[in-house]
Amino acid sequence: MEEFQGAINSFQKDWLQLQEKHSSLVMSLYKLKEEETSCVRSVKHCRNYMKLLKHEIASLQKNATGDEITILEKAKIDILKKEYVLRDIEDVLPRTPGLYLRVVLGALNISFANKEDKFRYKNDYERFKIIISGICAFLAFLLYFYVQNRIVDTIFHFLLVWYYCTLTIRERILIANGSRIKGWWNISHFMSTAYSGIMLIWPRSRSYDEFRDQFMLFCLYLSK
DSSP: OHHHHHHHHHHHHHHHHHHHHHHHHHHHHHHHHHHHHHHHHHHHHHHHHHHHHHHHHHHHHTTOOTHHHHHHHHHHHHHHHHHHHHHHHHTTSOOOOOHHHHHHHOSOOOOOSSHHHHHHHHHHHHHHHHHHHHHHHHHHHHHHHTOOOHHHHHHHHHHHHHHHHHHHHHHHHHHHTTOOOOHHHHHHHHHHHHHHHHHHHOOSSHHHHHHHHHHHHHHHHHTO
16 A cells, blocks of 8 residues: 555655646747747848838839949848848748648648658658659559459549649648749649549540540550
8 A cells, every 4th residue: 555655655656747748838928929020020120121221222223323322232242142041931831721732631731840840741742752653653554454354443533633633732732831842743642633533424435435545555655
């Protein structure tokens, strides 16, 4: 019984420590939120101010002479440098998702806290593409050469819809966090989602059967 009482007392100490850590964490998160909000306001203010300064510089350069031109050029270069710094600052601040992500995910903060998180997410995105595209290539090969079954076709088309829809979401998150994914690449996946959806709801018919094999070959080509 004494050992049990000792275990209870030890657990009680651990429990109190947990509560203290939780309270400290909540306070830190609250303070972080306040700092983020303040920083976002400052970034907007500085960006608007720099726009005004650039407009003023452009206006003054029209009639500037001698040393004035040098001063204005230095100011212009300084503003450009500060714009690059602002981009780095914005990388760690909360971001408002675009229309597509707001519809799919809601008003969710999609920014990564640091570059390591962004790098991990990008690696996970690439790994996801490799694995699922490999599965799609295998299924397309199987369906083209060996299997002629509408139910299996439907499963394959559903996989494609899910795959491309997931890609568009992940790519939009990466683009919002500064990734250099090209717009046309993301749009192509929107189109792939659409044509996969058409294949999914296309009823079994002569027209479907005539187009099916071409579509499977097309999927094999995309998965290479």
